[in-house]
Amino acid sequence: MLEDGNTSGHPCYMFPMSSNPNRLSVSQMAAARPPPPAAEGAPYLNGLNPEQREAVLHTEGSLLVLAGAGTGKTRVLTARLAHIVATRRAYPSQTLTVTFTNKAAREMRERAMALLGEAGEGLRWLGTFHSISAQILRKHCELVGLKSTFTILDTDDQVRLCKQIVQAENLDPKRWAPRYLAGLIDGWKNRALLPDKVPVEEAELFGNGKGIECYRIYQARLKVLNACDFGDLLVHNITIFQDNPDILQDYHSKFRYILVDEYQDTNVAQYLWLRLLAQGSRNICCVGDDDQSIYGWRGAEVDNILRFDKDFPGAKVVRLERNYRSTQHILAAASAIIANNKGRLGKALYVGDDSAAASDPDAAKVKVRGLWDGEAESRLIADDIESWVRKGGRHDQCAVLVRASWQMRAFEERFILLGIPYRVIGGPRFFERAEIRDAMAYLRLVRSPDDDLAFERVVNEPKRGVGDSSLAKLQSYARADGRSLFTLTPMVLQTDEIKGAAKRGLTVFIDQINMWRDKLAGGLPHTELAEMILEESGYTDMLQKDRSPQAQGRLDNLKELVRAMGEFDTLAGFLEHVELVMDAASGAGSDDQVQILTLHGAKGLELPVVFLPGWEEEVFPSRRSLDESGLRGLEEERRLAYVGITRARAQCFISFVANRQIYGRWQSVLPSRFIDELPHEHVDAVSETGYSGIPGAENAFVGSVEDLGERSNYESPGWKRLKENATRPSGAPPRETSGLTATASGPDTFPPGARVFHDKFGYGRVAFSEGNKLTVDFDKTGRKKVIATFVTAA
């Protein structure tokens, strides 16, 4: 029952594990074996400060490590693993280490391997909540009514399923958006609520009281489809553990030490899962930072970390507050912003006394810059990067951190134009592209024919003459019969219910799938199978005939898919990887590139130079976040700001603009309230903007650095004016922002009355006022450096 074979005489193996393994208390274990080797002087302790050391060495009982940004959290976790293994408290395979993201899991594994050497190979149970619970579920899936080939649905499949349910329940999909239902169900699962546990008043809000019913049907459909969704992975685990004490006990004896990263991001289901597993050894170590909790929208409960000592009685709490990453200016800026949040555990960030970054007397202050629009912003940031590189810096020391992924495009465009190498992290995901999902659906269908969602996806892709009406007929049969579309279709084809092109198309489709399945069973390698499917189904043909510019890219993506499959031994292994990881094969990419990523994606990162663009009301404290969650949402946004700033080692550039294109419409926007929260003495502010006073566009910034006269002076008149205008009483309605329109005529067609200005960068812009409207003309290519800056109204 233990994976490791008894090679090192680990005392645990002396005990009859099967009799009552979880009775073995920590102290009994300690008493029953020779004292562990002295830890002092162990290499993994080198360079740790006293608090870090304490967090590593405190291995008896529960422990919460409150680790501020840059205080060496991952280092402590990996050192703790090394300590546990080196002192023979447990084999690597007897430790459970859970992270939140795949990226974090990868990093943790790499760093642990570096400390542990070969022993690190045994870290079987290091992974994300989802990947570990999926492994556990695979072993016991029959207990919750799933077959071992079950598929894991992604968000898209969930929504499509919800759509069918909404329709079946005769609800208007406009009033009751399937997406919303999917979100509700997800939220319940995050709280580990099965259909009969959902608070009635909450569920009744959906679909005229049909909320719970929809949830029930959804779960029933999942069972028929032999599938589960992300939330189910954990919920099924919990069900299995609660209903089968023997199985739980088995895991108790497997997991002697539990380590949890980013504990502040756990949701209720994850918390329950952990608590069940930790009942055995009672040795759980959670590391987290309440100030970096940024997944509330996904069900994370900051409460989990605030309540830790009640959940795990006798828990010890260690605070890591010495920061070894950033300059004092950066720390001060981050601390000042986060100090506006209520309900924190309270934790200061001190400059680590031996930190090189902090002791630099010439450290640059945080720079705040106001610009005309997004284009000027990306231009400036690109120029900064170029000059950083000219001075001997590298591109990969810079990152642009945005709030939402749509903000990335402006930077990409600019970087392409200037030839700055860059890499977008977590952009549009490879495995979410239509062509990839289509190919995957074929593979899923070959492997598990009951996967109706896959069936529906590809039955008419490429076109086989099977339209909505044929599909609807098949579905009604399947629903009546309770079996899957794939099994029912041949029977329906016996009748004359479906005729003509649809009948012929379906016959071919079914035959092909069956043939492919035979090939797979006959030992055809899965990569060749994939090529065969794409060829014979006509999918490649369809794309080759497609004259649209994206078609070639799609074909390339499919080639990449086949290549990625080659890295896995079996089709099942590949499918599971994709379902869980959904990461584009993160191939060669460690080159010298600027990283563009979202603030959420930036957790765990650290870089010398960090750009934080888009600090505008409604964009950075995101409007939706405030609308949906009010003060809680605002505080979460503030934590995002904290995460962003603390990524920087040496330099942090914050910027905002006066005008931004949102939904393709120009809007004038206000600086983020977070800018007001920055500590003056640690900030340099440069504003190229001031308020215009143009009727109908009062909020627009018009003006230039030259107009303002002074630069790098926080208290410049322009800045003051800006601050006065930017601060509005909370709760006040957003201002009317109409009155700004843009046209894209070339530089030769400036209307009369336009005034052309060149800015100090040699770029230019034309602005002119026309009655009550401020119209901005701009050069779309960016290549002609003709236009620009800012004109006050005549």
Place this chain on the structure above:
DNA sequence: CGATACGATCTTTTT
């Protein structure tokens, strides 16, 4: 049944 056109809606953030 499929191709096209028009309109509505939308954009956080991720396993």
Place this chain on the structure above:
DNA sequence: GATCGTATCG
């Protein structure tokens, strides 16, 4: 601006 859904026609 882009995508998605519905309506309409061939």
